[in-house]
Amino acid sequence: MTLTDDIRSQLALQAIELPSWAFGNSGTRFKVFGTPGTARDPFEKISDAAQVHRHTGLAPTVALHIPWDKVDSYADLKKHAEDNGVELGTVNSNTFQDDDYKFGSVTHWDDRIRQKAIDHHFECIDIMNETGSRDLKIWLADGTNYPGQDSMRARQDRLADSLQKIYERIGEGQRLVLEYKFFEPAFYHTDVPDWGTSYVQTAALGDRAMVCLDTGHHAPGTNIEFIVMQLLRLGKLGSFDFNSRFYADDDLIVGAADPFQLFRIVFEVIRGGGYANPDVAFMLDQCHNLEAKIPGQIRSVLNVQEATAKALLVDTEALDAAQRAGDVLAANTVFMDAFNTDVRADLAAWRETRGLPADPMAAYKASGYQQKIEADRVGGTQAGWGA
Ligand code: PSV
Ligand code: MN
Ligand code: MN
Numbered sequence: 001m002t003l004t005d006d007i008r009s010q011l012a013l014q015a016i017e018l019p020s021w022a023f024g025n026s027g028t029r030f031k032v033f034g035t036p037g038t039a040r041d042p043f044e045k046i047s048d049a050a051q052v053h054r055h056t057g058l059a060p061t062v063a064l065h066i067p068w069d070k071v072d073s074y075a076d077l078k079k080h081a082e083d084n085g086v087e088l089g090t091v092n093s094n095t096f097q098d099d100d101y102k103f104g105s106v107t108h109w110d111d112r113i114r115q116k117a118i119d120h121h122f123e124c125i126d127i128m129n130e131t132g133s134r135d136l137k138i139w140l141a142d143g144t145n146y147p148g149q150d151s152m153r154a155r156q157d158r159l160a161d162s163l164q165k166i167y168e169r170i171g172e173g174q175r176l177v178l179e180y181k182f183f184e185p186a187f188y189h190t191d192v193p194d195w196g197t198s199y200v201q202t203a204a205l206g207d208r209a210m211v212c213l214d215t216g217h218h219a220p221g222t223n224i225e226f227i228v229m230q231l232l233r234l235g236k237l238g239s240f241d242f243n244s245r246f247y248a249d250d251d252l253i254v255g256a257a258d259p260f261q262l263f264r265i266v267f268e269v270i271r272g273g274g275y276a277n278p279d280v281a282f283m284l285d286q287c288h289n290l291e292a293k294i295p296g297q298i299r300s301v302l303n304v305q306e307a308t309a310k311a312l313l314v315d316t317e318a319l320d321a322a323q324r325a326g327d328v329l330a331a332n333t334v335f336m337d338a339f340n341t342d343v344r345a346d347l348a349a350w351r352e353t354r355g356l357p358a359d360p361m362a363a364y365k366a367s368g369y370q371q372k373i374e375a376d377r378v379g380g381t382q383a384g385w386g387a
Contacts, residue, residue: 059297
C-alpha cells in the first residue's frame with residue numbers, strides 16, 4: 001500500500017500544537033535532571049518549539065501555561081513567536097501549585113479561594129485576548145483522598161457554578177476546554193474524573209465549551225477510541241492531549257508505548273469527521289525527562305503523522321463491505337493491512353517534495369542548533385515543569 005495524492009493532500013493539513021512545558025526540565029518526584037541548553041524563559045521555549053515546526057512543518061502553534069509562561073508583554077511574546085514562524089495557541093490555567101488550593105480550587109467550599117481560582121481563569125482569558133488564543137484549557141487537580149473528606153455532590157455543584165462564571169467571560173471566538181483525569185493527585189475521588197463528567201459539565205455551559213481528551217488519563221485497558229467516537233458523535237470533542245503511557249499519566253512520547261492504539265484513535269478521528277477539523281485541536285502534553293527535548297518533540301509529531309498516514313490508508317469501502325457481510329476476519333484484515341504498512345519511506349519522499357527534510361531528526365541534529373543553545377544558555381535558571 002502506498003500513499004495516494006489524496007492521502008498526501010490530507011496529510012498536508014495536519015497541525016499539532018506543542019506544549020511549552022515540554023521544553024523545560026521535568027522529571028519524577030524523585031529527581032529532575034537538568035539538560036544543557038534547556039530554555040530559561042518563555043521566549044527560549046518558543047524558539048525551541050519553532051525548531052520542531054521548521055524541520056517537520058507539523059507544529060505551527062505552541063500552548064502556554066500560566067503562570068509558568070507569565071511575561072511582561074504578551075505582545076512581545078506573540079511577535080517573538082511570529083518572527084520564529086509559529087503562533088501562540090491554547091492557554092492552560094494552573095490551579096494546582098498554590099497552597100490555597102490544598103483542598104480544591106474552583107470546587108473549594110471557601111468562597112474566597114473559589115473566587116481566587118475563578119479570577120485566575122479571568123486572567124488567562126485576558127492573556128488569550130492579547131495573544132489571540134482561541135482555547136482556554138482547564139485541568140483541575142481538585143478531588144479528595146478519603147471517603148467522607150468532602151461532599152462530592154456539593155463539589156460538583158460548585159464546579160458547575162465556577163465554570164459558568166468562567167464561561168461567561170469567554171469571548172465569541174473563544175472556547176473553554178475541560179480536561180478530565182481519573183486520578184492523581186487526588187486518590188479517592190477526582191472532581192472531573194472522566195469524559196462523562198466533562199461532557200455533562202460542558203454541555204450545561206454551551207456550544208463553546210468542549211471536552212479535552214488526554215490519552216494518558218484513563219484506567220488501563222480503557223477503549224479510548226470508543227470515547228473519541230462518542231465525543232465526536234456528540235459534537236463535544238474539543239481537543240486531544242497526546243502522549244503515551246505504560247502505567248498511569250506517564251506523559252511519554254505519543255505512539256511510543258502503543259502505536260496500535262494511536263492508530264485506532266486517529267482512525268476514529270478521521271471516520272468521525274474530526275481530522276483537519278478546526279473544532280478538534282491536536283495537541284501534545286508530554287514531558288521529556290531523560291531524552292533531549294527538541295528531538296523528543298520532533299519524534300512525537302512524526303509519530304502522529306505516521307499514525308495518521310496509516311489510518312488514512314484504511315480501505316474504508318472494503319471495510320464497510322466486510323462489516324456488512326459479517327466477515328469478521330476480512331474486516332480485521334483490512335484494518336491490520338493499513339496498520340502494518342510501513343509508510344516511512346513514502347513520508348520521507350513526500351516531505352522532500354514540500355521543501356522539508358526527508359529525515360527531520362537527522363536534519364535537527366545536523367543543524368547545529370543544539371550545540372548553539374548548549375553554548376549560549378549558560379547563565380540563568382533553566383525552565384522546569386513549573387517555570
Ligand atoms: C496533569 O495531569 C497534566 O498532565 C494535565 O494533563 C494537564 O494537561 C497538564 O498537566 C498541564 O497542566
Ligand atoms: Mn493533559
Ligand atoms: Mn496529565
